[in-house]
Amino acid sequence: MSHKETERVCIKTRKVYDWVTRQVDVSLKPICKNDLNGLFACDLDHDEDDNIADILCDKKLGPLSVKCFLSDEHGHKVDTLAHHHHRHHKGLVCKEIEQAGGRPDVEVEIEGNDVLLQRVKVLIKGFITVHIVDDRGHVVCCSAPIPFATVQTFLLCAPEGTELDCHITFFDCDANLIATPDLSQLDINLILCLDIQMEADVKLEIEARICRPREEIIEGLLCPTKEFPPQCPEIFPAHNKRR
Template structure:
């Protein structure tokens, strides 16, 4: 392959500059449902209880504590299961605008220097669905979409003109259903990893050279090539 040395030149490009970038694990406040709220979460259309309470329905169907499992997953607002990595639009992640704008915060760095950053508030909202599955893997009961929300405050380099870009890099939902003679309750706990970036569109002058296509790598031939065995030049023909 022949390489041609090209002259570098200064070019102007327009791109998104990242001013700050942090990741935070967020434990969403526990959602608990009991009594009438529990029955409302599992409607007759998705849990044919025929007027029974949720726990009575499980008992009448032989679903003791060891005979069923509960799973919880991310959905849209209609209850359709979504893949966080594919359809991140089903989750709302946006900045909460403050009446007087982002408030400045003076922060002392480990070096002793003081810098001025900004307070950024972020809202995360979405839905989950809880399913009750019997020992054969059949879904016997499914909840309506359960909304969740959390508000987080970050101290970031976020000067005026920057915008928030955030997404969920990890999502986990766990549900626990308790049915006793005197007590029934569904608890839903959600943990997510929130990635937050402050960005702005800027024009940068960089030193660069234009790219050229590389030479094509051809598929190796299938025809064998005869090769001679290696010689021993120290011995023959030495002289």
Template sequence: MGSKHHNHNRDTERVCILTRKIYDWITRQIDVDLTFTNNSNLPVKFKCHGQTERTLEELCNFLDQFDDVSVNCFLSDKFGHPIETGFQENHQVSVTEIGQRQPVTVTLPNGDQVTLQRVKTLVRGFIGVEILDDMNRVVCETKHPIPFVTTQTFLLCAPEGTDLNVHVSLAECDATLICESDIHQLDISLTLCLEVQTEADVKLEIEARHCHPREEILEEIVLCPTEKFPPQCPEVFPAH
């Protein structure tokens, strides 16, 4: 009988590690649209050159002194500071799981059926707004950031024992201020890209090898040039 050959490197060994396993991972774009008029209760006040404008009409009256203004909005923390987005584990947007996870049987494109969990969440965050003059100088800004909230439901592989981890990989915001004689309105449109993962700590047995530091690469400083002539372009001249 032939013997089985194992091509194991002599430097490797079987080890047991504790690591974070991803059970499911999806990306979702969500849109949050907010509209405020003088007829609605404004959850925001604007600071303009040391004074506070409490209504959109007051804000528009203050801005009459400027030839041209633009409106900028951004995802912010609860203090109104702009926040960075990316794939790092950030929690600038609060995502809270609400209710119980419900099993749902779905049919895959290949015809197979699989049981997933319906996960309902409450997504909350803040938006900052600033108004700039034609020299891009901030003349007004929100005294306190504007809160927003939305509910999102996901179908995920989320068995009992897994944790929900959500962070924002991209945020884009657009705002428009309408100052007319018969209407004063602020429209805000926020788009968020959510990275949604279900995770759990697991113990895995793997074939591994101990790591060692690499050799340091030192920058070689050359003060005296070795090339006496600039390089040619032989494909062009004098070949042709």
């Protein structure tokens, strides 16, 4: 068979049956005074049982800010981009919740047509860690890892045999600590961007051309190709033939 000819071939590949994205806002239950006791471990001259308000009001520390980030169960920061190729990465989980009887069918109308979709439930859970930081960027206090979880429901083309492929493409955390002699409360709000796909391995018959290797590019050839000076074919040999 010539390298220019095509043939029908069968390939195995990962087919995407459906693909959606969603922004999810998660507000954690406020952590109040009693639950704050022992949450922060401080590397100053304070015991863990000291009132967090006393620590924040210590004038020697200067102005403090509260920061939080996605972490593993040990409080180490997790990079969401590194999570793209791993469904379970350092304690961050995004997986389907199995339902009794399988995924329920749901009939919806799209542009005047009735379409049969499936209801898919997805669990997202992980940990966040809170740091109290001084104006020089030094961590004054570090919280224990705080667990979070949310369940999201999607209507997808997800027939039996398809599998969930879930990524968290963006994560943002906002923490606010209210600490006075009368009130101590930690509020945490999360924003997650989910990339949800339903996939399955399929075999496809396609028209294709067999690949051939290209010519190798060799570096450092010592003998360059000889280039001849340009000629004038309008004059010679054409002019010589008219005689």
